[in-house]
Amino acid sequence: MESLDLRVLGDALAWKQAGHAVTLVTVVETWGSAPRPPGALLAVRDDGMVSGSVSGGCVEDDLIARTKAALNQPSEASPTQPFMMAYGVSKEEAARFGLPCGGTLRLVQEPLHDTAWISEVLQRTADHQLVARTLTLSTGVVALHDAVRGQAMQFDGTTLTTLFGPRWRLLLIGAGQLSQAVANMATALDFEVLVCDPREEYASMVGGMPGVRRMEGMPDDVVRTLQPDAHTAIVALTHDPKLDDMALLEALGSDAFYVGALGSRRNQETRKKRLAEHFDVNEAQLARLHGPVGLKIGARTPAEIAVSILAEIIQVKNTVATPAVVHTAPSCAT
Structure with missing residues (x-):
């Protein structure tokens, strides 16, 4: 529920409205000393511009390069639904990407299509409301619900529920x-x-x-x-x-x-x-x-x-x- 993540959503919305292809990346699981918590967001634009962070700089270069390449593939070859990826699953890979103390990240990448939910989240958080967003990975469908203070992010491998709150x-x-x-x-x-x-x-x-x-x-x-x-x-x-x-x-x-x-x-x-x-x-x-x-x-x-x-x-x-x-x-x- 960091306001940083609201800024990421705002940037993603503006980029889509300007005609860019955008992918959202969400941290869903961490092990070890991962620098960013579950729920942290990164938005990647088709020209490589980014907003936010998922690892404090450890894996961003590789992630941006992969995402930029996918966003610029022919439409029939580019991913259309959310999918999962991981960094640091071995000591060698953790060392390669500079993850501290063997940390591991599991991420959900989500090609951004519909942006109506972003506008609603930004409006509701501006009104000092807590919002839960549920993403179904198999379809990319997003649903918004009222959230309560103390509610945790939830992930079961098929659906991801993240929380957005107002600025402190x-x-x-x-x-x-x-x-x-x-x-x-x-x-x-x-x-x-x-x-x-x-x-x-x-x-x-x-x-x-x-x-x-x-x-x-x-x-x-x-x-x-x-x-x-x-x-x-x-x-x-x-x-x-x-x-x-x-x-x-x-x-x-x-x-x-x-x-x-x-x-x-x-x-x-x-x-x-x-x-x-x-x-x-x-x-x-x-x-x-x-x-x-x-x-x-x-x-x-x-x-x-x-x-x-x-x-x-x-x-x-x-x-x-x-x-x-x-x-x-x-x-x-x-």
Whole structure:
């Protein structure tokens, strides 16, 4: 469910619309220290242009050469249905392709014909929906279904179900120097970054950050409007209880996977007491609050604190968002 894979789908759609032949390649099984996880996507265009990765560069050259040759064969000779292939099935082949520690990859190659499903996946994920896509290898037929958080990729040798989810997003309450550092780093990490700060004197600070969108309004209203889901993190950074607490009231009762607030340990205890006594926030909700926010790395500067905050967010994200791959039947060797 990486947003990288959504970009691969977007590129594949654009290439098909421009008249190119395109093949999608999906990692379906890995053994050893394979660099890319099951579900990772690569799109190959008929002129050799690529988007995405299936091995971090180990087998791409060979795969691209094979796929490009197949795409440029006469139509009656080129493959029309999905098929499986493997790399690294022996120590010699693993060494030849540079797969680390004898890693092995099993891939499904899929000549891309109909693109309507790509448009639907991109639209549904933009609407913050989780989508499961099932490919039947014998026919190339694609079906889309609603997915649920924690659902795993499934492969039984005949059908492949992969998952696509929305971009991870981060809402920052406050637009000060620390928020700017967090926003810049989060953008580089491919988060959708939103900033809410009703103080007009901070508005220009948000406007100058590329890839960052300002959310107008009071923090509690913004959180309610956003309808945080399990792909959303919310961090309060103003140091002003009138603003931070308003956002936290809504965030702690939402589905956001991470809620954090800036402040010392003593300030956090005071905050929790205030939220419990005056706003009826329950113990389970208060237990979700990460504060002092960030991992303990001895951070002192805004940039170092931003690193600690994002490191903790990523730690939580990766803990809750990595279900195992389900193999519903023994896979057949290729």
